[in-house]
Amino acid sequence: MRLVHLDLKGAPPKVSYLSEIFPLFHTLGANGLLIEYEDMFPYEGHLRLLRAKHAYSPFEIKEILHLATLNNLEVIPLVQTFGHLEFVLKHEALAHLREVALFPNTLNPHKVESLALVGAMIDQVMELHPGARWLHVGCDEVYYLGDGEASRQWLQHEQNTKAKLCLSHMKVVASHVQTRHPATTPLVWDDMLRDIPEDQLSASGVPQLVEPVLWDYRADLDVHGKALLMEKYQKCGFPRLWAASAFKGATGASQALTPIEHHLRNHLQWLQVAGSGPANTLQGIILTGWQRDPSDHLCVSGGFAEDVKARVENFLGISSLEITDFMREAGSFPGSNILALITQVSLHLRSSVDALLERDRYVTGWFSPFHRRRKLIHPVMIQHIQPQALSLLARWSTLVQELEAALQRIYYPDAVDEWLEENVYPSLQRLQGLLQDLGKAAGPQTPLASPGLDTSQDP
Template identity: 75%
Template sequence: MSGSTPFKMRFVHLDLKGAPPKVSYLSEIFPLFRALGANGLLIEYEDMFPYAGHLRLLQAKHAYSPSEVAEILRLAKLSELEVVPLVQTFGHMEFVLKHAAFAHLREVALFPNTLNPHEAESLALVEAMIDQVLELHKGARWLHIGCDEVYYLGEGEASRQWLRQEQNSQAKLCLSHVRAVASHVRARHPGTTPLVWDDMLRDVPPEQLAASGVPQLVEPVLWDYGADLDIPGKVLLMEKYRECGFPRLWAASAFKGATGPSQALSPVEHHLRNHVQWLQVAVGGPEDTLQGIILTGWQRYDHFSVLCELLPVGIPSLAACLQLLLHGGFAEHVKLRVENFLGVSGLGITDAVSEGAGSFPGGDIHALVTQVSLHLRSSVDALLERNRYVTGWFSPYHRRRKLIHPAMIQHVQPEVLSLLGRWSALAQQLEAALQLVFYPDAVEEWLEENVRPSLQRLQSLLQDLAEAAAPCLPTQAGVPIRGPEGPGPCGS
């Protein structure tokens, strides 16, 4: 299946810190992942893991149960997808450090991003998390321990004092914690190799990195999700890591969730370019250095941000990217293969829109979200801001004062009712489709962020119309209210 691709391992990242899919949906998409060319999964559980004991409070409301995790692993195995769990152990610890019970372990008291590496309790905490996760992932060849974007490191009081000592540096502080966490994994789970995101390692001087002991413990994952990679720079970075003693490296691209925190549709062309350039990096770098590539699919930028593209919406992008990796490019015959896998008649590359719903799992969600994203807000804007009857006779000035010419009601109200009816029906259809794939809180969040504000604008306009029209209603004698020169503004 892999052909001549330089990436023997192709792992799809499942980011569960937002809109985690139900296990029933995973059972549908795992075979598709495999058919498209994936042979592994990187599962970032975050608060969806069934932590126990003193870690139980980390669980989200709809966290998977131990039996559901076992079922996910069984389904993955059926589709020949190797599973690598991911546990954040340094940065992006919001889901842990937001809790009062662990807030004292923050690097900076105000921010829940980063763990304080000076506290012995900090290391004990992440070791307990790792042990619980690996207890349910026995035999895992790799464990990703995160360690990316360790914001505010060195800014806590304990760190400030430590950094005042001669020969101490932020890089040394970072490497020390990574080494401690990775050493625990190696000692307690000897068959498991830790992976780390590489951004905190990039600027560390080579001699310091080589002497830290970290290269013997972890495999870095070089990540870049842009459409314009610095290919020579990436090759040089790979060479630096090899010279520092890292025997194996990984790449990380993105198929969704990397082009804006509130992005609703995946720009396929952007992600295809990202993968084309990663292929060029792989070919230009040291031979047989890259273990594989992780196709990330972020669901939130961090624990507190909004949802970006839902997983079903990103499937066409994922399909295109996996097939590109397998075939070394995205020629017309590769595009046709992707369309055949997805059951679509036309795969949108430049406009992020595929024709029709497609027959892939979640294809109906993809189609409905596309309609909402492209047309809902714009259609409401057109009515409220460009309809001549609304802007001319029922402007914000009129609405606040409940004034309207009676003749204008018949020009405005039917249009509002028609638009509201059409979008309300589609919203109900979308809500039903989302409920089959996601848990109630995710459905509620996506609709509240992306659908309801526009519907509420229409409902508010109708309410204002009704209140403005009330004085225009016929009197008991059946005669409309009139001014001295015919119908006047209602409410005057």
């Protein structure tokens, strides 16, 4: 299995864009999707409060599955059931189910209501994914497990450990899947299992119920260490293992452009891991794409046979995979126009504004913050500063309007607004502020035009 991970908790795409990108996934060799819905799933009944403003409808979920089938992509849904439950536990009505009252990331595994909540989420997701062979139940990064009051009391009893508490919850969740959906096998991220001793892991019963997904997104992952970890899991009784690399995300909290070399090295090292053990040790590999990145570079270098390289170049509509200047050639794949525009914004917007406001000799010499506060400027200096500022603002405003229209075609309004507010408006507002201060300093006899976007962010 070669799965592409769709992380919908950041900037979920519209279904219309998925119809464009699924054929490319298939063409590039993927045969499955891991869809992490989070609050984009159309939960019903008492779970309806989990829905995001633009959550997919049941009809849209069916359309996604139909599009996946058309492109020979098997869908594995992902439902978080332990850690990373912010989208659930942030709600006041469910806050009492937190492991630690202050933090909304981890579920309290001791409460019957917690297990009922998880079971209801699983059942609703499975109802819209009939026939799914696998269901990913998360269980990664269960931070603060054992720190809640109920857990601290439980841990005071002899033989009780955090590892045992974790395995117990995994077993309950997996048993629910096995009982209610016997044709479906649960997958779990493996990080909470790594340090548990073999004998304890073997005796827990968990290896007979789930298949672990070994994940590591570093560019310098320990190939030998991963091979030893796979051996450990096999000895413990896990029948099948999976791996997970990353094609974007996991390298920073606020990136607009993906460091391709980092991810390429990660992919290649996972291939080394896969080749280090017996054949068919791995059931599949998941290429995770952690969200909040509105666009990605799709440029790579090295590690490909020439025939594969040529095919990928053809699929993406670019002349060379080793291109680094995306201003010159962006490709023809779905979303390539966004790639080109965001590359320009990310690499040049702030730097061009900084160059004018912080390094231009007329601005720094004759219209510094001191002069701007006091509305002082020589009329001659206006003729040096104003045309530059107006030209720069007009150029970026035109490009940003084009970018906003392109983003709106793929993403919902809140995601578009967030990205522009984080990455675009601060620089445009600085330019607009300069022009406004010029106008005030010049006085009513010298009106100044101020074209551009409305970046006031008023409702």
